Amino acid sequence: MAAVAAAALARLVAAFLLLAAQVACEYGMVHVVSEAGGPRGKDYCILYNPQWAHLPRDLSKASFLQLRNWTASLLCSAADLPAYGFGNQIPLVARGNCTFYEKVRLAQGSGARGLLIVSRERLVPPGGNKTQFDEIGIPVALLSYGDVLDIFRRFGRMVRVALYAPHEPVLDYNMVIIFIMAVGTVAIGGYWAGSRDVKKRYMKHKRDDGPEKQEDEAVDVTPVMTCVFVVMCCSMLVLLYYFYDFLVYVVIGIFCLASATGLYSCLAPCVRRLPFGKCRIPNNSLPYFHKRPQARMLLLALFCVAVSVVWGVFRNEDQWAWVLQDALGIAFCLYMLKTIRLPTFKACTLLLLVLFLYDIFFVFITPFLTKSGSSIMVEVATGPSDSATREKLPMVLKVPRLNSSPLALCDRPFSLLGFGDILVPGLLVAYCHRFDIQVQSSRVYFVACTIAYGVGLLVTFVALALMQRGQPALLYLVPCTLVTSCAVALWRRELGVFWTGSGFAKVLPPSPWAPAPADSPQPPKDSATPLSPQPPSKEPATSPQPAEQSPEPCMPEEMGAGAPTREPGSPAEPEGQDQDQAQPCPVAQPGALA
Known part of the structure; x- marks a missing residue:
């Protein structure tokens, strides 16, 4: 035990001396x-x-x-x-x-x-x-x-x-801008993703009005996908550290394509509300144009590509290119929050904890493994100082320092926040919002998790000011968001359904209405109890029924108890409409299973 304690003390002294040597170096x-x-x-x-x-x-x-x-x-x-x-x-x-x-x-x-x-x-x-x-x-x-x-x-x-050598300020004012952008992106993305996902569950039996209203399907993250994603992140980070000058252009190209797609996805709902530009292109056999998109959507796509190309050409203009990069980055994050979905809190916990360890390892552990003693994460995010290309990775929100300090002039003229520090907690915020809507909890989970994200970001800024070195933001964001979400679930006594996501598939209470056969929109004629009394006149079965005798439509089980039903008094659907729409259900026979 004494030998182990002595070895640990020696490591501690060595780390202290290393830190002292770093403090002795100052910028002026x-x-x-x-x-x-x-x-x-x-x-x-x-x-x-x-x-x-x-x-x-x-x-x-x-x-x-x-x-x-x-x-x-x-x-x-x-x-x-x-x-x-x-x-x-x-x-x-x-x-x-x-x-x-x-x-x-x-x-x-x-x-x-x-x-x-x-x-x-x-x-x-x-x-x-x-x-x-x-x-x-x-x-x-x-x-x-x-x-x-x-x-x-x-x-x-x-x-x-x-x-x-002027004094270095404790915190730069640009942190306020980064805080607003990050918390706003997480709040808007989580709210949009949750509302969109629940709306699709409610309206999945509806028919799309056209190709322009078809939205991308959300991708559920499985444990296998989480492991593959983390392995890919580790491999890409190491490759960037050793082959930065070659791979940086690959990342820039991917960002241009992904950000243009994200910008289109964010602006498309607004453009569809415009009263003009609804005409479609003529019939053709060209790829991607055979569905005859509307002229306004085609112009929007050209605009998004043009913005991405302008950033790609002028990306090194420090005076204004960072504004375009942040706008494209926020659009990309919103698109990813809308597309990627964590189905359970168990999946959220697994993803956040694995990336939590990943962030700590590549920031705090890798300096002891590299020859230069530098962090792989910080080196890649800020760009290696010996890089021949002098290119920077675009997968960050960046805001120039607003003070004239040596650190702004020498080492880091921009304050950075990686997209992962927005997307990873944002997926948990989106899950909380979906769960809020399903259990009708007045969005208490969503609000609490968003506030916890803001608090975690403030703690990150304080740690950055105290240590004066790059910080793994997930080190503070993951505990804040996970602990807060668990605490709210415990307080509401819903931890079980919150953990498994069973609030999204509540079983409907027993109902006297049996499911109608898929191939028969009309009730069986030999039913003991008719669906509703028919008037004396011999009208077809598809005629509107009286409001007080309107049957209750069958609801798919996965839509949940809170799914909206057709209002009483609405006319029955004509016989020629699609079979996937809600149909009236016949009353079960006495003694039959509802």
Whole structure:
């Protein structure tokens, strides 16, 4: 036991030291202005180690010094120093061939007030030991090679720079926008999916009026489908981590196609209400057009494809392309919530718990398995820093940071929320709404689960602010939504039917009406008890019956006890109508099973 405890303590100390090393690395800014006046100054990202020297938190307290371009030298020996030194300058040198300490020691000895090291590779914090930290009194930071080229192109060779590191805000205001979009998508998608599913159960015996009113069938998720889905997610995530530059374009293409389909599905109900554009295209034998769609629906499809193509072409325009991506992403999530259906709370629990473990593993466990010590989930979601394409995965809601902070400039200019953090809890919200309607519970499950999702998202934001690193949102969303749903079911004493989904297939109470034969819309003539007394006149059996003697129609068992029946006084259906419509049922014989 003592050996096990010692090993656990050693791991804890190692993790603490790793965390301390990460905290020592900080992002800062270098503000560049031209000595000749020229364009307005601009900030560039730097990565520095505060153990060398602290930077001022405010630009007004930072000193503007001349930047000396000394990138032709590595500054690893005294021979690399200029003849007259770096008096009150900040030299810009190349990275390589010697340690950061050797470079900054030579620079400080030559009168430099700071040191900027140009890196063509990934920025790493300039490290050292405690003795070296105490010896050096000037700041040292790394600047990317691309930013150096932009500085000289924009401002010329004669520039002045100031190094500073403003405080990072605890939370950015863009979190409010993400919160509204996420909770709104879950609420609208869950409400729409639940209402649509129940309506289809009630109206499944009705005949569609045309091809344009045919809706996609919902897909029930089975345990086997859940396992296959999780295995596919794991495989795709690992493949993206190792072959990101190749597979990112596949994901972008899939997103364009899926988002166009989702946008069409969301806008189609609104377009069908328009009073114009109802004319159909002429008869043809072309694929997808042989059903003669309406002109307005064809124009809608073209519009959705055009929006998706515009995003695909201008996806890297950070100023406005994120608006299109979020709109297409929300439409895609709504479409998926409407199409995918969890039939029982047992299926909901299985899916959410498996993805809960999946999220934790790829965020918190994989840093101990990768050579770089980075999380596979965070690397793939934000895009690897060494990616040659510089492409980002579109399967996220993204909102630019609304503050001018080093983190916004250097590491993550956008705040992200993955589609999975919306879809997975959203499926549970949709299930709760369907169950609410079936048991007539005034939508208490739906409201409680939606509020729990919002609370879980707020907890995610708080954890993000405290830890200052990417968080697996399902770590907080899954317990909030599952526990809340269970608590409501226990409070209402409906956990059994809520767990099995049996509220969707309630057995009707015993009725004196026996089911009518499928091939005989009329009651048998030898029935002991007639369906209703016939008037003296010899009218056909299909004539309307008096309101007070209207028979009760047979209801399919799967429609539930709450299914609407035909109102009394409605005329009987003509004999020539479809057999799948509700028909009057004859009274059972005395002693016969109802």
